[in-house]
Amino acid sequence: MPGRNRLFDEEKALAQAAEVFWIKGYEAASTEDLLAAMDMNKGSLYNAFGNKRELFVKVFDWFAQRFIRNMKEVFAKHANTIDAIREIFLHVAYADDPMEHTKGCFYVNILGETTGMDPDLEKVAKEKLIEIEKLFYKELTKAWKAGQLTSSIQPALLAKHLLNLWNGINITRRLYGEKELGKLVELNLQLCFSGK
Amino acid sequence: MPGRNRLFDEEKALAQAAEVFWIKGYEAASTEDLLAAMDMNKGSLYNAFGNKRELFVKVFDWFAQRFIRNMKEVFAKHANTIDAIREIFLHVAYADDPMEHTKGCFYVNILGETTGMDPDLEKVAKEKLIEIEKLFYKELTKAWKAGQLTSSIQPALLAKHLLNLWNGINITRRLYGEKELGKLVELNLQLCFSGK
DNA sequence: ATTATTTTATACCAATCGGTCAAAAATAAA
DNA sequence: TTTATTTTTGACCGATTGGTATAAAATAAT
Structure with a gap:
């Protein structure tokens, strides 16, 4: 049933995309910027994440999850x-x-x-x-x-x-x-x- | 020597452009947005203000002048x-x-x-x-x-x-x-x- | 009225935008 | 090994971007 394995690591791809969105903002971050940072080709990105907006939301949620966890750790410490x-x-x-x-x-x-x-x-x-x-x-x-x-x-x-x-x-x-x-x-x- | 008179009022044009830049930001404000708000045609705008960046700087300085003046008036009051x-x-x-x-x-x-x-x-x-x-x-x-x-x-x-x-x-x-x-x-x- | 000059108006330009598509490559079940 | 499925790759798309070119319209000095 299943096909080719993914060449990219989703966690790393999200982290790299987050960096681009963080520095450039949502609109100013071009798909080319994201592709270069995530080391992917256009087709792969759209196949894996849908479109730029869906990618952003996923990146933003991923970032927020880490962020709030880190903050809680400081309080716990x-x-x-x-x-x-x-x-x-x-x-x-x-x-x-x-x-x-x-x-x-x-x-x-x-x-x-x-x-x-x-x-x-x-x-x-x-x-x-x-x-x-x-x-x-x-x-x-x-x-x-x-x-x-x-x-x-x-x-x-x-x-x-x-x-x-x-x-x-x-x-x-x-x-x-x-x-x-x-x-x-x-x-x-x-x-x-x-x-x- | 001189030619045709300007149809637009510079002060009003700057005010309208300021509104667009303020709401949309510098990059996201398209020349079309600015043209519509300033009620000008492309040729007139580029003839009068040079380009988008020069327009922005002029708009920003104009805005700042009014802003700081208003603030000083509050202190004076x-x-x-x-x-x-x-x-x-x-x-x-x-x-x-x-x-x-x-x-x-x-x-x-x-x-x-x-x-x-x-x-x-x-x-x-x-x-x-x-x-x-x-x-x-x-x-x-x-x-x-x-x-x-x-x-x-x-x-x-x-x-x-x-x-x-x-x-x-x-x-x-x-x-x-x-x-x-x-x-x-x-x-x-x-x-x-x-x-x- | 002619003329030199400026503004207005719009068609046009290359570059970039987000997104699509089809073929090639890779995989695991059959 | 065949087959069904998925990912990868890069060419390609229409739309929009900031900016330019050219010609018409308007003006005041001559």
Whole structure:
């Protein structure tokens, strides 16, 4: 019954495609760009993934799955929720690779590109960002109940504030150096978590 | 010597083009889109503005001139600097037209689109945003010297924080309703200006 | 009215876009 | 080994992209 085996590794292909979409955006990423990065031919790509849009959604979901898993691991690693939040934001300020400052947040980029132009992709990007807020909310509530939260701000509002900080810092990282970004993060942490 | 008079009004043409670039972005705004919005023919546009890129730069500079002038007027209007800052950010939260939430900040949009892809336009967008920071800094310093600033944060850092808030809220406005955006703004003002 | 100059209008251009198609190559069940 | 099925490959497609060319229309100085 079955035919020829696939020459490409789906996981690697998705990772390479994610890189292209992340840097160039959805529309600006041409099929040629994707083909080159994924090391595939046009026919193979369309046979395996349908079309550019379906590929993007698959790539975006794959990326989001890894992203949220990594974020959860940071929370799991720290006994103190505030320490986890600090690590998450300082990791934006002081990136592993300077290119990450150029790339920004994949979610934010796609939301910016598609809002008002492509309702379906806009909705997908929104959902991913709200997922971050929900994770913040869950962890903040946990810390609140444990009496661990040194903040007078309600968890629901604080979670939104942190997502807003996430959005902001992922734009601002294209303007300032790492030291200045670090100061902005520390300021926000101090303002949120030092008072009572 | 001179020939035919222009049928179009340059100011109006720039305003219409700005609207297209603002909503669609630089690359996604096609010449056909621009032509339709500006109510011109292709030959006229290229004769008057050179090419798409030159048009964009002219549009962007024209927009920035109006933008910074409006912002300065808000500061001039208020005796208290914090009141001016409140008006500026609440005007983002509660927009005159709901479409403004979709459009976001023209500067932020272009910075996001061009970073790492189009160094020249990236630089232009960066400069416009830094101009906002500089205006915040100037006004905060003025308020500081007047003993008017109820904040323990240094003006230089506070100005960066406000630009970061600007960047963030102009993304976040695509996620939340006006009431929630208003709460985020008030929280930030309280955190920045209520303590000592 | 002629003339030099400018703008307008539209047909046209090569390049690139996302996507299709058919043939060749590879595979495992029969 | 034959056969049914799948993947790979690259030529090809119409549509759209930013930009150009040319001629008509309009203008003010001569």
